[in-house]
Amino acid sequence: MAEALETLAIxxxxxxxxxxxxxxxxxxDHLIDRVLAEDVVAEQAMxxxxxxxxxxxxxxxSDGAGPRKVVSVTTAGATSSYVLQPDAVVMRExxxxxxxxxxxxxxxxxxxxxxxxxxxxDIRSAGADFHEGAVLVPKGTQLLPxxxxxxxxxxxxxxxxxxxxxxxxxxxxxxxxxxxxxxxxVEKPALGLIHxxxxxxxYNQLLKHxxxxxxxxxxxxxxESLQNRLKEAIESDHQFIITTGGVSMGEKDHIKGVLTxxxxxxxxxxxxxxxxxxxxxxxxxxxxxxxxxxxxxxxxPVSAYVCMEVFAVPFMKKKAGFGKTELTRIIVKMxxxxxxxxRLEYRRAVLIVQDGRLYARxxxxxxxxxxxxxxxDCNILVELPGRTDKKPVIxxxxxxxxxxxxxx
Numbered sequence: 001m002a003e004a005l006e007t008l009a010i011x012x013x014x015x016x017x018x019x020x021x022x023x024x025x026x027x028x029d030h031l032i033d034r035v036l037a038e039d040v041v042a043e044q045a046m047x048x049x050x051x052x053x054x055x056x057x058x059x060x061x062s063d064g065a066g067p068r069k070v071v072s073v074t075t076a077g078a079t080s081s082y083v084l085q086p087d088a089v090v091m092r093e094x095x096x097x098x099x100x101x102x103x104x105x106x107x108x109x110x111x112x113x114x115x116x117x118x119x120x121x122d123i124r125s126a127g128a129d130f131h132e133g134a135v136l137v138p139k140g141t142q143l144l145p146x147x148x149x150x151x152x153x154x155x156x157x158x159x160x161x162x163x164x165x166x167x168x169x170x171x172x173x174x175x176x177x178x179x180x181x182x183x184x185x186v187e188k189p190a191l192g193l194i195h196x197x198x199x200x201x202x203y204n205q206l207l208k209h210x211x212x213x214x215x216x217x218x219x220x221x222x223x224e225s226l227q228n229r230l231k232e233a234i235e236s237d238h239q240f241i242i243t244t245g246g247v248s249m250g251e252k253d254h255i256k257g258v259l260t261x262x263x264x265x266x267x268x269x270x271x272x273x274x275x276x277x278x279x280x281x282x283x284x285x286x287x288x289x290x291x292x293x294x295x296x297x298x299x300x301p302v303s304a305y306v307c308m309e310v311f312a313v314p315f316m317k318k319k320a321g322f323g324k325t326e327l328t329r330i331i332v333k334m335x336x337x338x339x340x341x342x343r344l345e346y347r348r349a350v351l352i353v354q355d356g357r358l359y360a361r362x363x364x365x366x367x368x369x370x371x372x373x374x375x376x377d378c379n380i381l382v383e384l385p386g387r388t389d390k391k392p393v394i395x396x397x398x399x400x401x402x403x404x405x406x407x408x
Contacts, residue, residue, distance in 0.1 A: 001344050004271045004281070008315050011267060011283055012293060016321040017239060018162035025157055031148050033210050034161040035321045040137040043155035045127035053122045057111065060086055064116040140323020142210060162321035166238045167206050170216035171196045172226065172245040172255065173299060178218060197301045197372060198244040202308060209313050210320065214238055221246065226258045234262065234286045240316050241292060242308070245299030247278040255296050256280060264294060272386070274345040275303035275369035279311060300369035306346050306381060309405050328404040332358045332380070338394045340387035348378040351408045360402055379406030 020037045023029055052058065059068060063086055071085070130136065136154050137147050143161075151159060176196040177189035189195060196218055203213040214236075219229045226246070233241045246255035247269070256269055264284040271279045280296035295312040297304045309327065317325040332351065347367065349360040360382045364374040380402040384394060394400060 001271055001273050004268050004279075004311070007267045008281060008311065011281075012315045012318060014318055016162070017319045018165050018321050020160050021163050022158050022160055025148070025151055025159060031143050031151075031159075031161075032145065034143050034164075035210065035323075036137060036139050036141045036143065037160040037162045037321060039135045039139050040151050040154055040156055040159060042130050042132055042134045042136050042153075045132045046129040046153055047124055047126060049126055051124045053124055056122070058084060059113065059117060060084060061117045061119045061121070063113075065113045068111040068113060070111055138323065140321060142322060142324070164210060164212045165240065165316065165320045166212040166214045167240045167242060167316065168214045168216055168233045168236060168238045169199065169202050169206070169242040170219055170229065170233075170244075171198050171299075172219045172221060172243060174221045176218045176245075198299070198304050201301060201305060202242060202244070205305070205308050205313070209317065210322070211316065221254065223254050223258055223261075226254055227261060230258060230262060234284060234292050235288075237290075239290065239292055239319060240312070241294050242312060243294070243296045244304045247280050247296045247298060249278075259284075259294060259296070272343045273310075274341050274343045275300065276307040276310075276346075277343070279303075279307050281311070298369070301372050302348070302369040302375055305375055306348075309381065310346065310403070330358065330380070330402050330404060331399050332360045332382070332402045333397050334382070334394050334400055335359045335361045335396060337396050338362070338384060340384055340391065340393055342387050344386055345384040346381040346403070347384055348374045349380050349382045349402065350377045351380050351402070351404075360400065379408050380404055 018035075018037075023031060023034065025031070057068065057070070136150050137143075141147060143151075173196075175192065175194055177187075177193040178196070179187045181187075199215065199218070203215065206213040216229060216233060219225050230241070230243075243255060246253045256266060259266060259280075259282045262284065264282040266280060266282045269280045270277055273279075276298055278298045280294070282294040282296070283291060284294075285291050293315075295307070297307045297312075314325045314327065335352070335354075338347065347360075348363045350363055352359050352361050360380060363377045364371070367374050383401040383403065385391070
């Protein structure tokens with residue numbers, strides 16, 4: 001497993017290949033989940049002026065306690081040229097600029113000040129939040145709503161983002177059912193066929209992580225069809241190609257042979273992990289000089305899901321300009337005892353909290369790689385080490401590493 005990840009790191013590298021585009025910072029322009037191609041720097045301090053923290057009265061602190069005369073009233077969004085004099089107050093609203101020598105914002109309902117105010121009390125100084133020139137949102141950030149609000153505060157009207165990378169994906173197999181879309185709400189495959197759950201699953205994994213999916217459909221298990229379709233993908237403008245199925249040891253598992261025939265270099269074709277042992281990674285340079293990366297994943301849908309999250313997505317994010325590419329890793333306690341496999345296992349689990357501690361609860365007793373039900377509630381993949389004579393099981397309450405793959 002470690003060798004496979006090292007190979008990916010070497011072959012894919014850290015260089016960004018996504019193109020850069022400019023987007024307006026305005027409601028209606030889709031900025032969410034886009035990746036910044038530049039640092040967003042504050043063009044103006046926030047606040048740009050000394051401002052009251054509360055609605056109330058502006059006073060001169062050195063006047064101390066005692067009665068005050070209201071000499072002016074201003075509201076938020078307005079400015080005043082009035083210079084406050086001793087023994088007077090100006091009634092003002094929150095965020096309004098403070099002109100002159102006013103040095104204390106008083107929040108009282110009466111104009112009798114009972115407690116002597118302090119200089120600077122209830123006042124935000126210019127630049128209290130951030131100064132002009134401060135980096136507000138760094139390059140490589142995948143934008144969330146709070147980032148967009150901060151960018152708006154920066155005074156920037158246009159920002160540079162990376163264009164979303166298109167990723168080719170396809171399923172292989174004679175057993176895969178193609179819905180016709182003409183049979184109403186329910187379509188059941190004929191005996192011996194199964195639904196192709198991998199393509200819609202992978203397509204939506206790509207969307208979730210900020211990529212564009214380019215669907216190459218279902219390819220039958222014959223060498224000629226596979227070769228034609230893979231050659232078409234190689235000559236496309238998309239760097240990453242994901243296939244599912246056809247990488248095991250069966251008579252119809254042609255992917256590795258076809259990749260070799262097309263001049264691809266297979267860097268690894270088996271990984272000591274569960275699920276996902278037949279995972280294959282290959283590279284080739286097309287006729288235009290563009291290097292292509294193949295992730296050929298097992299056909300079992302759980303294996304395909306896990307390998308997408310562990311292998312494909314983190315390394316594709318590097319090319320797409322993401323600052324954070326790795327899955328978040330946490331330490332949790334196993335809720336129940338688990339027998340270890342001889343291989344490293346990514347066990348599907350849901351994160352729960354008990355007595356203030358984080359626990360991993362296995363999502364479903366059936367952890368077979370063909371059983372999609374076991375990833376339905378999965379938000380973490382528990383990294384279970386390979387079995388040894390000294391460590392045949394993980395006991396209930398033992399600490400284990402886990403990768404976050406969903407909302408927690």
